[in-house]
Amino acid sequence: MACWLFKSEPDTYGIDDLARDRIEPWTGIRNYQVRNMIRDDMNLGDEIIFYHSSCKEPGAAGMARISGIARPDPLQFDPASAYYDGKSSKDDPRWLAVDIEFVRKFDRIVTLVELKQHPGLADFKLNRRGNRLSIFPVSSGQRDIILMLERA
């Protein structure tokens, strides 16, 4: 089973929001690389590391799973939405969304500082300069290290 890291700004939507809502449509993805991963590589039940970005304490905040696979992102057709895309058509939707389901909140934030310090995460995409993808794959080894750090 694959594992993914999803970034989210906790001021907008954090792990506590997901814990409350249980299932959330992950809309608003407007990057082709990410769209292609959603379309081609994401499967039902895939694990998600839910990551808090652009906040006081950036880091991994909990786990979720894919509970609904790729479907057209409704916001691309909504002129009132900031994610509206007039060049997309219903016959051939440009943007896709998945549904994610809450699994658990970590006992504590596994901070970006810790993730950067661990030698086993040297190749972790989050730790690479210039990484700006809001979703990317996590290897099983990387996933295990993050879960181990949570208990450290």
Add this chain to the structure above:
DNA sequence: GCCAACGTTGGC
């Protein structure tokens, strides 16, 4: 608020 990185856009 700054800045590096990099994706996107659009003129040619």
Add this chain to the structure above:
DNA sequence: GCCAACGTTGGC
């Protein structure tokens, strides 16, 4: 198809 300008991301 090149590339400069611009916008966005996200850590610090």
